[in-house]
Amino acid sequence: MSRRAMAVVAGAVLVGVVVVAGMRMAGGTGSSFTAQTTWGEPNLTGVWRAEPLGAGSGRDTFNLAKLEGLYTSEARARMKELSAKDDPTMRCAPPLFPRAAMLGHQVQIIQRPGFAYVFTEAYPVFRIIPTTGRPHTAPQYLFPTYMGDSAARWEGDTLVVDVMSFNGEGWLASASDKPTNASTGVWLTSDALHIVERWRRVDADTLEYQARVEDSSSLTMPWETPTVTFKRQPVERIEEVLCRPEDGPDTYLARLGS
Amino acid sequence: MSVRKLAVMAMLAGSGIAAVALVVAIGASRVSAQIREYKPPKTAPPGADWTKRIEEILPPGVESRAEATARIAAYKPDPAKYPVPRTPWDGKPDFSGVYWPDATVTPPPVALESLYRPDAREYREHGGAAAGLIDWRGIDTPNYHCWPPSPVNGSMGGTVQLVSAPGYLLLLNEGGSNFRIIPIVGENGPKPAASRKPSYQGSSVGHWEGDTLVVEVTNFNGKPWLGNAQPPNRLPQTSSDAMHIVERWSRPDAQVFEHRLVVEDPKMLTAPWTGSTDRRGIVPYDTVQESLCFLDPELDARHREYAAQQAKNKGAAR
Numbered sequence: 001m002s003r004r005a006m007a008v009v010a011g012a013v014l015v016g017v018v019v020v021a022g023m024r025m026a027g028g029t030g031s032s033f034t035a036q037t038t039w040g041e042p043n044l045t046g047v048w049r050a051e052p053l054g055a056g057s058g059r060d061t062f063n064l065a066k067l068e069g070l071y072t073s074e075a076r077a078r079m080k081e082l083s084a085k086d087d088p089t090m091r092c093a094p095p096l097f098p099r100a101a102m103l104g105h106q107v108q109i110i111q112r113p114g115f116a117y118v119f120t121e122a123y124p125v126f127r128i129i130p131t132t133g134r135p136h137t138a139p140q141y142l143f144p145t146y147m148g149d150s151a152a153r154w155e156g157d158t159l160v161v162d163v164m165s166f167n168g169e170g171w172l173a174s175a176s177d178k179p180t181n182a183s184t185g186v187w188l189t190s191d192a193l194h195i196v197e198r199w200r201r202v203d204a205d206t207l208e209y210q211a212r213v214e215d216s217s218s219l220t221m222p223w224e225t226p227t228v229t230f231k232r233q234p235v236e237r238i239e240e241v242l243c244r245p246e247d248g249p250d251t252y253l254a255r256l257g258s
Numbered sequence: 259m260s261v262r263k264l265a266v267m268a269m270l271a272g273s274g275i276a277a278v279a280l281v282v283a284i285g286a287s288r289v290s291a292q293i294r295e296y297k298p299p300k301t302a303p304p305g306a307d308w309t310k311r312i313e314e315i316l317p318p319g320v321e322s323r324a325e326a327t328a329r330i331a332a333y334k335p336d337p338a339k340y341p342v343p344r345t346p347w348d349g350k351p352d353f354s355g356v357y358w359p360d361a362t363v364t365p366p367p368v369a370l371e372s373l374y375r376p377d378a379r380e381y382r383e384h385g386g387a388a389a390g391l392i393d394w395r396g397i398d399t400p401n402y403h404c405w406p407p408s409p410v411n412g413s414m415g416g417t418v419q420l421v422s423a424p425g426y427l428l429l430l431n432e433g434g435s436n437f438r439i440i441p442i443v444g445e446n447g448p449k450p451a452a453s454r455k456p457s458y459q460g461s462s463v464g465h466w467e468g469d470t471l472v473v474e475v476t477n478f479n480g481k482p483w484l485g486n487a488q489p490p491n492r493l494p495q496t497s498s499d500a501m502h503i504v505e506r507w508s509r510p511d512a513q514v515f516e517h518r519l520v521v522e523d524p525k526m527l528t529a530p531w532t533g534s535t536d537r538r539g540i541v542p543y544d545t546v547q548e549s550l551c552f553l554d555p556e557l558d559a560r561h562r563e564y565a566a567q568q569a570k571n572k573g574a575a576r
Contacts, residue, residue: 037424038347038424039346039347091552092404092550092552092553093550093552094550108439110421110423110426110428110439111423111424112354112421112422112423112424113346115421117421117423117428117430119437119439124406124434124435124436124437125435125548125550126430126435126437128419128430128545128546137545143547145547145548146548146550147548235453236441237439237441237454238439239454239455239457240454240455240457240458240459242404242405242406242436242458243404
């Protein structure tokens with residue numbers, strides 16, 4: 001083991017001791033759930049699924065009317081010229097989080113000391129989240145992506161993930177999400193997008209997710225998502241999903257829960 | 259990514275679809291033209307784990323794939339000098355790291371082509387029509403469709419990140435961003451239920467035999483190719499849903515990992531085929547980057563139109 005790896009493990013153990021000392025003990029459910037991993041980080045490992053969320057037919061379960069009201073007039077002007085076919089997922093681009101959390105797909109989290117890995121059934125893409133509080137990728141190696149660059153730290157039993165370096169192509173919701181009569185169903189972002197996520201294991205079968213979304217180029221103020229409640233799924237891994245244009249746009253829209 | 263897409267478009271515009279088809283079909287490179295190639299940094303990023311042992315095998319400045327591949331292939335693993343890293347949770351070899359490139363240490367004892375069943379010929383002529391590939395002499399190949407890399411390469415592309423985690427080995431590909439989640443079961447532990455849908459990368463289950471991770475892969479969807487076509491001489495090396503692969507993953511020392519496999523596919527092959535032993539060297543990154551593979555919609559639409567016309571002509575000729 002390298003010195004650095006040893007330092008990470010030692011650090012994780014140290015953090016673990018502090019976390020365990022301050023942790024609300026989850027449980028009483030009698031399952032094999034342990035509140036922390038063997039090295040002492042809170043345990044988010046598992047396959048999780050939440051009910052699909054969104055807005056339409058008079059219901060708004062993702063606070064999207066609020067988001068819509070936050071777009072700048074310049075962003076609105078651009079959004080009026082776009083439509084459902086401009087949704088980047090139609091070109092097989094992966095949906096970013098928090099959008100990926102509202103689609104109702106399974107999400108799998110696997111941890112090792114100092115890292116969490118997040119996989120979804122929405123698209124073959126993964127997120128690598130360092131959990132030691134180390135800074136973002138150094139600027140000379142950072143380039144804009146659909147899923148952004150993650151840096152995280154534990155606040156008690158909550159994993160707080162700071163995500164930046166987005167490519168400005170992702171949307172925050174789907175074309176079918178129309179919270180008001182004036183909705184365009186277009187949910188642009190810019191490369192100034194900055195997201196702070198909070199992931200917390202509540203008990204053996206429950207994981208909570210919440211995000212704060214800032215985008216100084218397209219939103220006048222930060223937007224907060226509601227808390228998404230993921231439930232544990234009785235499988236050891238998610239399915240392989242590819243985006244296949246040959247299946248036709250109806251199929252991928254259907255897959256994205258639209 | 260847009261640069262890559264532009265490059266692909268420019269290439270297509272410049273040299274025509276046939277030329278691209280030839281490049282893909284020759285299979286000179288396993289890397290799709292659509293996938294960005296790994297470029298090691300000239301200098302170490304600040305604070306990166308750029309240790310002496312890594313410099314020795316792939317020093318800064320080794321940027322050509324050919325040179326790096328030759329170095330990895332010629333490398334003599336030395337576990338006394340570079341002890342195998344082990345996980346703190348079970349003491350088994352820790353595969354975690356970013357690796358590049360793919361060097362062949364031992365070639366396959368027999369050529370895969372020699373084991374193809376003669377009666378699979380018609381299926382292969384159609385390039386695996388069941389897989390929806392209608393035009394394998396043209397551009398209609400697995401790479402073109404952004405399918406994961408072939409199971410013969412462990413579904414690994416150019417640059418890969420391996421992650422050992424309690425109960426899992428994860429494989430994260432940089433090119434195309436596909437991943438494999440390999441559950442590892444104890445010697446007498448229960449096997450995960452094979453309830454998943456058949457897939458391009460199959461369903462993997464690993465177990466330890468000493469310090470070797472043995473991974474059985476089944477539940478394939480019959481679409482992957484085991485080797486590209488080489489028109490006009492070689493048909494696509496198709497696979498079937500009966501394919502069963504046993505992979506052996508090992509870490510001879512801290513610098514490299516090795517991967518070898520045996521492929522059984524009674525619907526395609528007359529006997530089990532032992533593949534090459536491949537080796538990759540660790541590079542001083544702790545994560546791979548997002549690098550997606552997109553099928554160009556306009557190009558695809560033109561291609562589809564062409565294929566439909568071909569099918570129509572064929573129907574008329576009958």
